[in-house]
Amino acid sequence: EPEVTQTPSHQVTQMGQEVILRCVPISNHLYFYWYRQILGQKVEFLVSFYNNEISEKSEIFDDQFSVERPDGSNFTLKIRSTKLEDSAMYFCASRGGVTTGELFFGEGSRLTVL
Amino acid sequence: AQSVSQHNHHVILSEAASLELGCNYSYGGTVNLFWYVQYPGQHLQLLLKYFSGDPLVKGIKGFEAEFIKSKFSFNLRKPSVQWSDTAEYFCAVRGGSQGNLIFGKGTKLSVKP
Numbered sequence: 387e388p389e390v391t392q393t394p395s396h397q398v399t400q401m402g403q404e405v406i407l408r409c410v411p412i413s414n415h416l417y418f419y420w421y422r423q424i425l426g427q428k429v430e431f432l433v434s435f436y437n438n439e440i441s442e443k444s445e446i447f448d449d450q451f452s453v454e455r456p457d458g459s460n461f462t463l464k465i466r467s468t469k470l471e472d473s474a475m476y477f478c479a480s481r482g483g484v485t486t487g488e489l490f491f492g493e494g495s496r497l498t499v500l
Numbered sequence: 501a502q503s504v505s506q507h508n509h510h511v512i513l514s515e516a517a518s519l520e521l522g523c524n525y526s527y528g529g530t531v532n533l534f535w536y537v538q539y540p541g542q543h544l545q546l547l548l549k550y551f552s553g554d555p556l557v558k559g560i561k562g563f564e565a566e567f568i569k570s571k572f573s574f575n576l577r578k579p580s581v582q583w584s585d586t587a588e589y590f591c592a593v594r595g596g597s598q599g600n601l602i603f604g605k606g607t608k609l610s611v612k613p
């Protein structure tokens with residue numbers, strides 16, 4: 387069964403460092419998403435990406451965040467200068483072209499900022 | 501703006517007990533509703549979804565949910581839980597034009613053997 391894969395599974399970084407989280411969505415999917423889940427809190431939408439551009443983003447997705455699909459398979463989330471409050475589990479998801487399709491999630495990348 | 505409320509933060513049941521997890525949403529248009537489950541250490545998996553038609557939706561592993569439009573609710577049920585159902589359950593509503601999901605805070609279910 388096709389699945390969304392994410393790397394790394396866990397990254398520890400110092401405050402102020404840049405972090406790149408990588409995702410390989412399901413191959414024929416067209417819509418891509420990043421969510422985050424701070425420990426003990428709900429899953430929060432960050433950004434959606436379609437047709438090589440951001441289609442929607444939340445208030446959380448400020449100038450410190452960026453997304454890219456550099457090579458047609460990877461979908462990356464970059465945090466330019468990490469803060470302590472960026473510590474969370476980051477989930478990538480993808481969806482096919484069907485309007486009512488479900489989102490398929492990866493296993494997540496846990497980011498710990500020290 | 502869309503929002504989702506899950507009433508219970510943590511539910512503890514014994515095996516074979518019946519389960520009902522509450523979910524209420526606020527959204528003015530046509531809704532797509534989902535329940536996802538997150539087993540310990542694993543990713544979010546779809547349990548079931550409602551788009552249209554029969555408001556009683558059956559999902560995997562014996563779960564079902566009922567969409568009650570007048571109550572803006574989409575409660576999850578299972579007649580008899582098992583220890584393996586221990587997980588966190590998230591209700592979600594589709595919001596926005598690009599299909600992103602808005603999640604509730606989740607309900608942690610602990611089933612005692």
